[in-house]
Amino acid sequence: ADAVTLQLKWVTQAQFAGYYVALEKGFFSEEDLDVTILPGGPDIAPGQVIAGGGADVVVDWMPSALAAREKGLPLVNIAQPFKQSGMMLTCLAETGITTPEDLRGKTLGVWFFGNEYPFLSWMSTLGIPTDGSPEGVTVLKQGFNVDPLLQKQAACISTMTYNEYWQVIDAGITPEQLVTFKYEDQGVATLEDGLYVLEENLSDPAFEDKMVRFVRAAMKGWKWAEANPEEAAMIVLDYDETGAQTEKHQVRMMTEVAKLTAGSNGALDPADYARTVSTLLAGGSDPVISAEPVGAWTHAITDKALD
Amino acid sequence: MMRSVLPVLTVVGVIVALWYGAAVWMNAPWARDQAARAGVELSLSELVADTMVQERPVLPAPHQVAEGLWTGVTGQKVTSKRSLVRHGWVTLSATLAGFAIGAGLGIALAVSIVQSRAMDLSLMPWAIASQTVPILAIAPMVIVVLASLGIKGLIPKAIISAYLSFFPVLVGMVKGLRAPDAMQLDLLKTYNASGIQGLWKLRLPASMPYLFASLKVAIAASLVGAIVAELPAGATSGLGARLLSGSYYGQTIQIWAALMAAAILAAGLVAIVGLLEKVVLRKMGMAR
Amino acid sequence: MSWASGSWAAGALLFWLAAWAFNSLASARWSHLAAVRLLIPALFGVTLLVLWEGMVRGFAVSPVILPAPSVIGARFAESLPILWGDFTQTIVKGALSGYLMGCGAAVLVAIAIDRSPFLQRGLLPVGNFIAALPIVGIAPILVMWFGFDWQSKAAVVVVMVFFPVLVNMVAGLKATDPLQRDLMATYSASYGQALVKMRLPAAMPFLFNGLKIATTLALIGAIVAEFFGSPTRGMGFRISTAVGQLDLALVWAEIAVAALAGSGFYGLVALVERGVTFWHPSQRR
Amino acid sequence: MSLHEAPAIEAKEVSLTFETADGPVHALSDVNLTVARGDFVSFIGPSGCGKTTFLRCVAALEHPTEGLLRVNGLSADEARRRRAFGYVFQAAGLYPWRTIAGNIRLPLEIMGFPREEQDRRVEEVLELVDLKGFGRKYPWQLSGGMQQRASIARALSFDADILLMDEPFGALDEIVRDRLNEELLKLWARTGKTIGFVTHSIPEAVYLSTKIVVMSPRPGRITDVIESSLPRERPLEIRDTPEFIEISHRVREGLRAGHSYE
Amino acid sequence: MSLHEAPAIEAKEVSLTFETADGPVHALSDVNLTVARGDFVSFIGPSGCGKTTFLRCVAALEHPTEGLLRVNGLSADEARRRRAFGYVFQAAGLYPWRTIAGNIRLPLEIMGFPREEQDRRVEEVLELVDLKGFGRKYPWQLSGGMQQRASIARALSFDADILLMDEPFGALDEIVRDRLNEELLKLWARTGKTIGFVTHSIPEAVYLSTKIVVMSPRPGRITDVIESSLPRERPLEIRDTPEFIEISHRVREGLRAGHSYE
Numbered sequence A: 001a002d003a004v005t006l007q008l009k010w011v012t013q014a015q016f017a018g019y020y021v022a023l024e025k026g027f028f029s030e031e032d033l034d035v036t037i038l039p040g041g042p043d044i045a046p047g048q049v050i051a052g053g054g055a056d057v058v059v060d061w062m063p064s065a066l067a068a069r070e071k072g073l074p075l076v077n078i079a080q081p082f083k084q085s086g087m088m089l090t091c092l093a094e095t096g097i098t099t100p101e102d103l104r105g106k107t108l109g110v111w112f113f114g115n116e117y118p119f120l121s122w123m124s125t126l127g128i129p130t131d132g133s134p135e136g137v138t139v140l141k142q143g144f145n146v147d148p149l150l151q152k153q154a155a156c157i158s159t160m161t162y163n164e165y166w167q168v169i170d171a172g173i174t175p176e177q178l179v180t181f182k183y184e185d186q187g188v189a190t191l192e193d194g195l196y197v198l199e200e201n202l203s204d205p206a207f208e209d210k211m212v213r214f215v216r217a218a219m220k221g222w223k224w225a226e227a228n229p230e231e232a233a234m235i236v237l238d239y240d241e242t243g244a245q246t247e248k249h250q251v252r253m254m255t256e257v258a259k260l261t262a263g264s265n266g267a268l269d270p271a272d273y274a275r276t277v278s279t280l281l282a283g284g285s286d287p288v289i290s291a292e293p294v295g296a297w298t299h300a301i302t303d304k305a306l307d
Numbered sequence B: 001m002m003r004s005v006l007p008v009l010t011v012v013g014v015i016v017a018l019w020y021g022a023a024v025w026m027n028a029p030w031a032r033d034q035a036a037r038a039g040v041e042l043s044l045s046e047l048v049a050d051t052m053v054q055e056r057p058v059l060p061a062p063h064q065v066a067e068g069l070w071t072g073v074t075g076q077k078v079t080s081k082r083s084l085v086r087h088g089w090v091t092l093s094a095t096l097a098g099f100a101i102g103a104g105l106g107i108a109l110a111v112s113i114v115q116s117r118a119m120d121l122s123l124m125p126w127a128i129a130s131q132t133v134p135i136l137a138i139a140p141m142v143i144v145v146l147a148s149l150g151i152k153g154l155i156p157k158a159i160i161s162a163y164l165s166f167f168p169v170l171v172g173m174v175k176g177l178r179a180p181d182a183m184q185l186d187l188l189k190t191y192n193a194s195g196i197q198g199l200w201k202l203r204l205p206a207s208m209p210y211l212f213a214s215l216k217v218a219i220a221a222s223l224v225g226a227i228v229a230e231l232p233a234g235a236t237s238g239l240g241a242r243l244l245s246g247s248y249y250g251q252t253i254q255i256w257a258a259l260m261a262a263a264i265l266a267a268g269l270v271a272i273v274g275l276l277e278k279v280v281l282r283k284m285g286m287a288r
Numbered sequence C: 001m002s003w004a005s006g007s008w009a010a011g012a013l014l015f016w017l018a019a020w021a022f023n024s025l026a027s028a029r030w031s032h033l034a035a036v037r038l039l040i041p042a043l044f045g046v047t048l049l050v051l052w053e054g055m056v057r058g059f060a061v062s063p064v065i066l067p068a069p070s071v072i073g074a075r076f077a078e079s080l081p082i083l084w085g086d087f088t089q090t091i092v093k094g095a096l097s098g099y100l101m102g103c104g105a106a107v108l109v110a111i112a113i114d115r116s117p118f119l120q121r122g123l124l125p126v127g128n129f130i131a132a133l134p135i136v137g138i139a140p141i142l143v144m145w146f147g148f149d150w151q152s153k154a155a156v157v158v159v160m161v162f163f164p165v166l167v168n169m170v171a172g173l174k175a176t177d178p179l180q181r182d183l184m185a186t187y188s189a190s191y192g193q194a195l196v197k198m199r200l201p202a203a204m205p206f207l208f209n210g211l212k213i214a215t216t217l218a219l220i221g222a223i224v225a226e227f228f229g230s231p232t233r234g235m236g237f238r239i240s241t242a243v244g245q246l247d248l249a250l251v252w253a254e255i256a257v258a259a260l261a262g263s264g265f266y267g268l269v270a271l272v273e274r275g276v277t278f279w280h281p282s283q284r285r
Numbered sequence D, E: 001m002s003l004h005e006a007p008a009i010e011a012k013e014v015s016l017t018f019e020t021a022d023g024p025v026h027a028l029s030d031v032n033l034t035v036a037r038g039d040f041v042s043f044i045g046p047s048g049c050g051k052t053t054f055l056r057c058v059a060a061l062e063h064p065t066e067g068l069l070r071v072n073g074l075s076a077d078e079a080r081r082r083r084a085f086g087y088v089f090q091a092a093g094l095y096p097w098r099t100i101a102g103n104i105r106l107p108l109e110i111m112g113f114p115r116e117e118q119d120r121r122v123e124e125v126l127e128l129v130d131l132k133g134f135g136r137k138y139p140w141q142l143s144g145g146m147q148q149r150a151s152i153a154r155a156l157s158f159d160a161d162i163l164l165m166d167e168p169f170g171a172l173d174e175i176v177r178d179r180l181n182e183e184l185l186k187l188w189a190r191t192g193k194t195i196g197f198v199t200h201s202i203p204e205a206v207y208l209s210t211k212i213v214v215m216s217p218r219p220g221r222i223t224d225v226i227e228s229s230l231p232r233e234r235p236l237e238i239r240d241t242p243e244f245i246e247i248s249h250r251v252r253e254g255l256r257a258g259h260s261y262e
């Protein structure tokens, strides 16, 4: 069997259910692949891992992948299992925020580590400075959890529809007490969890063939997971070495993730790509990328995998 | 040993009492907020009761942590992924390996610094500089680089743990190896003892009190290093992974239980070093 | 490996050997000269950098893994305002204030422990306990308690430096010899007098041990704590953000600032140590 | 008050045993001794016979395992708390972080003397032990004998009721020693202190003391207590009188006896 | 080879100045001295006159700031490297983590004696200094004089060519001292070692030495060098001969002179 190492963007959770399902259900071995899945973490940059030869393929968000490409790391998107963005800004209703304009003068929690690009693009589209001035917003580097909102250290925090949002709800705050702004709804959505490889590897037919089989099996896993959210969540739970995940949370996460993957057969939609790039280029004085990227994606793999 | 039971219990008692007080004080705002959102008024006793049982407390009450710790340790088989014993063991093995490497390296460097002027002048400033590099920042790179060299598993973690623990040993040992007074050194000079003999027969024995003070710090540092290294190593198992995964999902009690487990582990390790110190110093006739 | 890259690596190695030979010679012959005492570590450092540059170029290491020193230097020069802002936020506000509070608290607790055997038996094991609270565990909690700004970083530093200073200070307070103690006994000196006139001076060599270790811990603590929540400035913030952006040159520029600041801080403490413990055999000569 | 009539040192059946890893060491055994106020008592005996140990018991630095020991009518501990002792240790024991003057000033600071008084006394005793001009040096910059003298100065700087001196002049040459012997006698005459003095020199013991205690080792016992018949006023020439020579002879005999059974 | 005719110690215009924070201290000034092989030379002089400093120069523990010093025809450093010295320091300086036997064994270990030979020698010298049975004690379990004797034993345990002893018997009583004096003379006669010996006791210096060096302080100078006319064979009774008393007198005068100018 051919060995493939996959580096995830974050820890083992239902966000990556498709890959774990493919592994557990034998979809990978059916394709004669021996896949190792490496969980990510708060300080693991997938781009760095692949550059260091620690992985063959990584899961990353498109903004940071494109930024890395500009930095000289030629990442190429070979598949896009997530059709929609799950990112949103969640605010406490009691702060009086109802529209994005109300954000001025407030303190917002934002994820950094390459995840700040969508937020910065959105703010610059709105013309809101992020320097902490009275007419702008004060930005906090948000940790990994929702405490800043619960402790009222921030008026709004970044959340994913499938994860942090529900942690806020679990903490005892009702949906009515919250106001949310989905990036998708604000027209600034950028593509999330795609599969990326190094450009130079693609010229190797053997590698390309491996990736074709990998993507085929992974998409099979994703579709199975969409159809069987509960079982998929249990599989993820089995693979979680930390033992920290709860069944309730993972099942719910799987259900939400299924909504985001639903529209995708694995092939990147060039329109989504174009929207992501234009959002990123619109970053005002300090755009995430300075020029239209070239060759940042390919259908070569998905074309062969999905025919 | 027995004589310390009462004092430890007293101190722990005072801390637990303060802790309960702090838990009430810190968790009360949330309880009040929730009551206000629900539109009810809380009596004092209801308020206090609520602060003791919150699911995401700012500060969990001691009994909540104890319960988390207890179920973590005894609630399942030690092979289970939820078992703190298992995670503790993963961390412990990396800690011990790292400590062995770190202490060995620290002593070796200290010896070379004390024996060679060139080493002293060139190495020390850079050993210091090395410690100011934030380990959490470069740990992932170290892991990536080592992994690409085919080194995985325990070793990368041990290396990072050693990186944190060699420094206290180095600093303490340099001091300790230089502690012999002029007359003690002169005596060896009259014998024309070699550098190695001076080291063996004078400098090392004289450095023992310094060494053990440093080893206590170093073994605690090793543990911290092992935990830090567990995050970028794929955050799979170990107390560090447990801590962080607890923190992703806001499971305060799980964080605290893992924290306590780490602290208990460290206290145990430090106590073992302390015991070793007693034995060695007594054997050397230095404990009076 | 091409010829050009091979010669880079070989050249660097050669430089290393030459520098080492010079250092051995110089330290044996002219180490009494202050200039040479500065030159030797500097040369050692330059050697490391040359070796690094040579290896990175020789083996064509990807800049997102490890940038060459020349690239880092250029980035350093162009980012001075950012670096300065981060320095004041993290080191001046976070690390320094935490260092002072943490070391002060440790010294006081050490004295309390020394004073009372009861506390010694009770507090020391509990102190060991605090020592091991891993920074990655307490940082999120302290950020939750003390907010996102430097106060929570100072709190992390306090926890980090406390134990090393405590352990060393406790050992130091015990470091008097029996004759020195007997002398105080014949004067029937009060505890306070014996403390000020005998135990504290005798403890200084040990205390400075702890203080020196604590300097580097303070920096690490302040920087790492920023990984767990911070305003949008500070060295830890910059490092983690830049890693995410694969801007490794900026990461290493920040690390260079940390190393410079840390060495300076350590050097300062070592200088004070030299003045305070001039009488200790390790400082004489 | 009866305290004033109590003897300065009163030992009844005092024994002290050190427990060591390879068995007990009987350092003192059934020591009986009474020293009146104002006495100058010398202890002489072979090395290891328990002289230091006895002095340490008197100063409450060691506690007898058996027997009764009273100092100025009080327990040794109580006397120590009342700062009854000036102690010159067998080793100089200067604090390395203090200058010579600083070391001498140490007890004065502790006992709360005013600053000018401290300065005056430090100067005075430095001169007494012939160390003028060395006040600002550190201990390791002094010769062995100079350190010893500094530690004597330290004990003389304050007015303790009882002065305990453990071989204070061991590292000094004859001439300085003669001078310091005279000075010590003068001080004793002037202040009426009680002095306990360990020495290995028979002439020194005879010249200085009103009472000479001869000890023998393993276990440390008192073999002879000689009351001196010499007058209190003692010029150096007294050392050539037949009385002096006779007492010396008796001390030497006592010492021999202590050695003989080995 | 001419080495064998070279004197054991040869000092020409040796001076040594310590730089201290408050100015230089002239410890030795223009010292000229020649000690032949097999000589027993005593150094006597007031405290702080530079006796220790001179001995340390000979053993290459200190380096003269001026002048020439040769030991056995070699530089002092070279002689040290050839393990020419046994040195008894003024303070015992035992390593606290070694037992008494362990301390005495230290030089033997360093010089690579076989294990049984070590044991034999340790037993032998322990007996010589009357410390049999104390081999397994730690230094702090011994009295001051016993520690001093242990350090003498340590220096005697190996056969150094030159024995340098800095007030070795200062803390011992007359009787032990007499005995050790005799033993030392026997050793010297048997081995033909060169011995450099610092003492404050005039009789001791006269009894032991073939050459007595009288020094005076500030700056340390040699004021008199007395060649003893006593025979090499010296029973204790020699101390009552007129010759002995005469030499003693000359030494005392020399010492007085050293003190007088103060």
Ligand SMILES: Nc1ncnc2c1ncn2[C@@H]1O[C@H](COP(=O)(O)OP(=O)(O)OP(=O)(O)O)[C@@H](O)[C@H]1O
Residues within 6 Å of the ligand: D140, D141, D142, D143, D144, D145, D146, D171, E018, E019, E020, E025, E026, E027, E046, E047, E048, E049, E050, E051, E052, E053, E054, E090, E220
């Ligand atoms: N390390 C030093 N630094 C400064 N001065 C020193 C040092 N060692 C010795 N001295 C000075 O040198 C002089 C001679 O000292 P030395 O120890 O040789 O005297 P000594 O003749 O052995 O006296 P003693 O009989 O008291 O032992 C003294 O005045 C002393 O203060």
Ligand SMILES: Nc1ncnc2c1ncn2[C@@H]1O[C@H](COP(=O)(O)OP(=O)(O)OP(=O)(O)O)[C@@H](O)[C@H]1O
Residues within 6 Å of the ligand: D018, D019, D020, D025, D026, D027, D045, D046, D047, D048, D049, D050, D051, D052, D053, D054, D090, D220, E140, E141, E142, E143, E144, E145, E146, E171
């Ligand atoms: N701390 C101790 N532990 C064990 N034994 C001890 C201790 N201190 C003293 N001794 C023993 O007690 C005995 C008496 O010792 P002490 O110091 O009183 O003798 P000394 O008469 O002062 O002798 P010196 O003239 O040599 O100073 C010695 O045999 C010694 O070994």
Ligand SMILES: Cc1ncc(C[n+]2csc(CCO)c2C)c(N)n1
Residues within 6 Å of the ligand: A009, A010, A015, A041, A042, A043, A111, A112, A113, A115, A143, A144, A160, A163, A164
């Ligand atoms: C340091 C760091 N902070 C936030 C994120 C954001 N993020 C991206 S995917 C994901 C999981 C969704 O719950 C999260 C939290 C990150 N990757 N790294």
Ligand SMILES: [Mg+2]
Residues within 6 Å of the ligand: D051, D052, D053, D090, D166, E143, E144, E145
């Ligand atoms: Mg004694």
Ligand SMILES: [Mg+2]
Residues within 6 Å of the ligand: D143, D144, D145, E051, E052, E053, E090, E166
């Ligand atoms: Mg001397």
